[in-house]
Amino acid sequence: MDGLYPMIFKRKSFRKFDDSLSLSSEELSRVESQLQRIEPLVDDIRIKLRIVKREDTTCKRGEYCLLAYSEKKDNYLMNIGYVLEQLDLWMASQNIGTCWYGSGKPREMQLDGLDFIIMLALGKAHESEFRQDCTKARRKELKDIWTGEYLMDVARAVRYAPSAFNTQPWRVFSSPDSLKVSCSTKGHFIFIPKDKRMDYAFMDMGIFLCFMDEALKHNGYGFSRVLAAKHEENNSLIPIADYMLKA
Ligand SMILES: Cc1cc2nc3c(=O)[nH]c(=O)nc-3n(C[C@H](O)[C@H](O)[C@H](O)COP(=O)(O)O)c2cc1C
Structure with missing residues (x-):
């Protein structure tokens, strides 16, 4: 779209x-x-x-x-x-x-x-x-979700993704030619009923990938995306997707 x-x-x-x-x-x-x-x-x-x-x-x-x-x-x-x-x-x-x-x-x-x-x-x-001033939306600081100083134009947009209970479980490791997206299972997580936590976390990550794709396209980055093969739910940081950026 x-x-x-x-x-x-x-x-x-x-x-x-x-x-x-x-x-x-x-x-x-x-x-x-x-x-x-x-x-x-x-x-x-x-x-x-x-x-x-x-x-x-x-x-x-x-x-x-x-x-x-x-x-x-x-x-x-x-x-x-x-x-x-x-x-x-x-x-x-x-x-x-x-x-x-x-x-x-x-x-x-x-x-x-x-x-x-x-x-x-x-x-x-x-x-x-509708939202008139996105800077007033309650969101984590960029430093808490984004590691590495690459693609900050993308980072500044994707941080506004919605998530269940506003948990914002996404974490990104940026490098010049790739972005690694993971899901954190720490933090606000405790407020969510236990049987719903992982379901919401994975839906949140899908929402985040939608924002990521839109922000990369808008900013003119060519990319390919690979979803992680298997999700180890016991990890505090679950690998979700790798984006390979094209020159
Ligand atoms: C999977 C999911 C489930 C949600 N469930 C509810 C809900 O049951 N009730 C509600 O008021 N908000 C719900 N929300 C909305 C979030 O609380 C909201 O997106 C978040 O606080 C960020 O605020 P914003 O959407 O205004 O930017 C849900 C969001 C997601 C992504």
């Missing part, structure tokens, strides 16, 4: 929606067709995305919910994070507010043999309700 980069600085989590606004049928069909344009992180994982009225879920906010269902294969959580984040950014470009909603449940926990993974709440919003 092109043109999403500026949305990195505009998007935010909507916890209140203006109930006097609603999506027109044209907007709703634009959303539906956008669901077909997402680029997966992993090609061979079957997923389905579905828009339902909020009342068809346990979600308490927004007009609609975007439900994500997936086959459970290696990297499926990162794949869902990567895919839904593209839509999160695109919704901001349409002045549709969103909120990742980890605790929400839909009526249908299965769809065509795929399991429900997570939802985004969404609803029409005013442009003025």
Whole structure:
């Protein structure tokens, strides 16, 4: 998806929606067709995305919910994070507010043999309700997430990626020709229910890779990306992906 980069600085989590606004049928069909344009992180994982009225879920906010269902294969959580984040950014470009909603449940926990993974709440919003000054967003200092002084233009954008409980588990080691992305399992982590921690962490990392790809493309860096083969969940720093930069 092109043109999403500026949305990195505009998007935010909507916890209140203006109930006097609603999506027109044209907007709703634009959303539906956008669901077909997402680029997966992993090609061979079957997923389905579905828009339902909020009342068809346990979600308490927004007009609609975007439900994500997936086959459970290696990297499926990162794949869902990567895919839904593209839509999160695109919704901001349409002045549709969103909120990742980890605790929400839909009526249908299965769809065509795929399991429900997570939802985004969404609803029409005013442009003025979006983030006006990203420097006010609560984020870790760059030095806490980025090692090495390379590609700081990219670092300054990707730090705004959203994450469950704002944990920001990403850590990057930068060198002149590569970026190594890992997931930290320390810190704020303790606030998340134990059985959800790793699921959220991997979705967060997929979100981060979406931001990373957009920021690299926007800044004119050619790259190839390789996902780590196996995730050792007992590590305090789990390797996630290597980016090889092209001259
Ligand atoms: C996987 C995931 C699950 C989330 N679940 C919730 C949730 O259940 N309720 C909520 O209010 N926010 C939820 N959030 C939103 C985060 O709290 C939010 O993205 C983070 O605090 C950063 O703030 P921002 O999105 O406004 O930049 C979730 C975010 C992610 C990525």
